[in-house]
Amino acid sequence: MLEVEAKFGVRDPEDVRVRLDRKGVQMARRQRERDVYYNAPHRDFGQTDEALRVRYDDTGFTVTYKGPRVRVGSAKAREEFNLKVASGETLEGILSRLGFRLAATVSKMREFYEMGDVTVTLDDVEGLGTFIEIEILTEDDKEDAADRIGVIAKELGVDGPPIYTSYLEMLLSRQQ
Known part of the structure; x- marks a missing residue:
């Protein structure tokens, strides 16, 4: 499965909400997410443009692998595999014992809007700001x-250049 997405900074999230409402799109859910990213012992995911994360959210725990990004117009695409797990803490313990190293944690409050096969999220990311x-x-x-x-994006009044870096990359660059 390929995830094709575009991300933009948002100055006024309420304006985006109003535009979604005018299109008849209501918020499906709102949830807090905590993503714990790991780096592999045998290669640097920063160098290979891959990601391995354990997500904690209202629905449970999910481990996700994301392959390298490919630019597609103003969007990006990457292979993605997700697997629900019974315990995020147990999975993190296993990863640690296998030599995987904690890279960073990204926390956000996320609003989900569903438009058929399109998912729009408004993300308030701790330490970074608001994005769509x-x-x-x-x-x-x-x-x-x-x-x-x-x-x-045009219909929702989103302007500015798309952001191709992940929240993890943005957070890590601010910590340096």
Whole structure:
């Protein structure tokens, strides 16, 4: 499965909410997420543009692997695998004992808006600010997904250049 998404900084989240409401799109849910990122003992995910995280949220615990990013128009695409686990703490213990090292933790309050096969999130990320992500999961039609994301961004009044760095990368660059 490919995740195709575009992320933008948001100056006025209320304006985005109003525009979503005008389109008849209501918030599906709001939840706090804590993402704990790990680096591998045998390669540096920062160098290979991969990510391994354990997510803690209202629905439970999920381990996610993300492959290297590929630019698609003004969006990015990357392979993504998710697996629900019974205990995030147990998984983190296993990763630690296998030599994986804690890279960083990203915490955010996230609002989800569903528009058919498109997910729009408004993210208030601790230490970074507010962002909008527009995402489509697809098997192989990444160009069409990127075009649709661009149209939705314009409809929601999102301007400015897309942000290709992850929240993890932004947070790590601020800590240096």
